Amino acid sequence: MQLEIITKDDLKQFKNELLNDIKDIVKPQEKAQQWLKSAEVRKLLNISPGTLQNLRINGTLRFTKIGGMMYYKLEDINRLLEGGNQ
Template identity: 45%
Template sequence: MQEVLLLVKTIRSDIQTLQTKLDKFVKTHSQQLKEEWITKEEVMSILNISPRKLQTMRDNGTLPFSQIDGKMYYRASDVENLLKHNYSRR
């Protein structure tokens, strides 16, 4: 009986350790996604919009961007925030 109780305690401890490691991993992964930069093609695919609509969103400041050598980059977190901001439960 003592062996079974010891085994249960060991398993609980292992589960708690795994849960702690998993929580840290999820937070780290989530932080990396928020700092990830994506291309205009990815943004258009995610939002299902045309190149012209994306241009309009850049022009009116709806979606911030970075440009290097004519290529546009967007933060994944900005696209996510745009989606959250425009979320409707209707």
């Protein structure tokens, strides 16, 4: 068994490839759907309900609540993926 060392550059490259793949998945939905429900956001980001709640509570991810449903702007999710939360 050979030991492989992963460098910071390897991780950065992987991150960029992953972000591009996620953007490609989200892009076709962009025109048809500007708002996503919580379940869609959790699936897209591969996070738990608790993690999504923490993103809401600490202001990392803005949301709109209508009735009992939470909605998230696709552009805010893209901004979060790109590393900014303004």
